[in-house]
Amino acid sequence: MINCLWNRLYADFLMPSRLSKYQSLLEKALEIGYEIHSVSSFWSKVKDGLKSEKRYLVLRHDIDTDVKTARVIWGMEHNLKVCSSYYFRLSTIDIEFMRLIEFSGGEASYHFEEIATVAKQRCLKSRDEVVQHMDCIQELFKKNLESLREQTGLPMTIVASHGDFINRLLKMPNWELLNKDFRREVGIELEVYDEAINRYVTTRHTDTHYSYLWKPTSPIDALENGKHVIYILTHPRHWCVDVRENFNANCLRFWEGVRYKICRHR
Numbered sequence: 308m309i310n311c312l313w314n315r316l317y318a319d320f321l322m323p324s325r326l327s328k329y330q331s332l333l334e335k336a337l338e339i340g341y342e343i344h345s346v347s348s349f350w351s352k353v354k355d356g357l358k359s360e361k362r363y364l365v366l367r368h369d370i371d372t373d374v375k376t377a378r379v380i381w382g383m384e385h386n387l388k389v390c391s392s393y394y395f396r397l398s399t400i401d402i403e404f405m406r407l408i409e410f411s412g413g414e415a416s417y418h419f420e421e422i423a424t425v426a427k428q429r430c431l432k433s434r435d436e437v438v439q440h441m442d443c444i445q446e447l448f449k450k451n452l453e454s455l456r457e458q459t460g461l462p463m464t465i466v467a468s469h470g471d472f473i474n475r476l477l478k479m480p481n482w483e484l485l486n487k488d489f490r491r492e493v494g495i496e497l498e499v500y501d502e503a504i505n506r507y508v509t510t511r512h513t514d515t516h517y518s519y520l521w522k523p524t525s526p527i528d529a530l531e532n533g534k535h536v537i538y539i540l541t542h543p544r545h546w547c548v549d550v551r552e553n554f555n556a557n558c559l560r561f562w563e564g565v566r567y568k569i570c571r572h573r
């Protein structure tokens with residue numbers, strides 16, 4: 308327990324920057340001959356038909372917090388002429404940066420969480436209660452997406468579901484709001500967890516807190532072993548500490564947890 312707490316404190320407030328490690332990872336992938344893609348450009352390749360002799364690396368960044376580090380990561384990729392995907396929550400939206408990503412060949416879109424938002428606002432206690440509120444959840448998603456499309460001028464036909472503590476409690480991910488008819492209505496072609504794209508992924512690697520750093524494993528072995536399609540998901544906070552951002556995010560998480568616990572037992 309003490310060890311876990313220490314690791315979390317270290318990860319959030321003390322850990323030295325790991326950004327040079329991210330740069331080395333990209334350089335290694337390029338050296339080995341991987342074709343590097345955003346989710347969107349990889350999806351286009353899937354539709355055209357993947358080549359068995361080629362090796363693909365898909366890079367996705369979920370910007371849960373810390374746009375400043377996301378900009379540094381983008382700069383690194385840009386210098387290496389690499390494009391990737393950046394998905395922004397309403398709390399991290401940066402219109403100018405999003406346009407920059409997209410107009411330089413990458414993808415910037417929406418990291419949505421309306422099931423979690425409404426569940427927290429209305430203190431929904433079960434999956435059934437969420438289903439009963441699905442109309443208003445979808446209405447909120449539609450409103451947010453339309454507003455983002457209008458503000459950025461970007462297509463945002465591919466979106467990425469955010470995972471909140473409440474989604475884990477309710478065992479209901481945010482992507483469940485995107486059923487077939489609703490996707491057609493709001494012009495969503497793909498959600499990043501769709502089987503339609505994930506069935507082409509050979510190995511998948513997600514960054515996580517110190518001391519694990521990756522789950523299930525580091526992508527280095529997969530790169531060295533020449534796996535056909537490697538998919539890497541990262542979050543800025545695991546690469547460079549921003550004390551203020553992490554402190555604020557931890558306080559918000561704590562407060563939301565307490566508030567939800569209280570209203571749940573009322």
Ligand SMILES: [Zn+2]
Nearest residue numbers: 369371469470
């Ligand atoms: Zn997220």
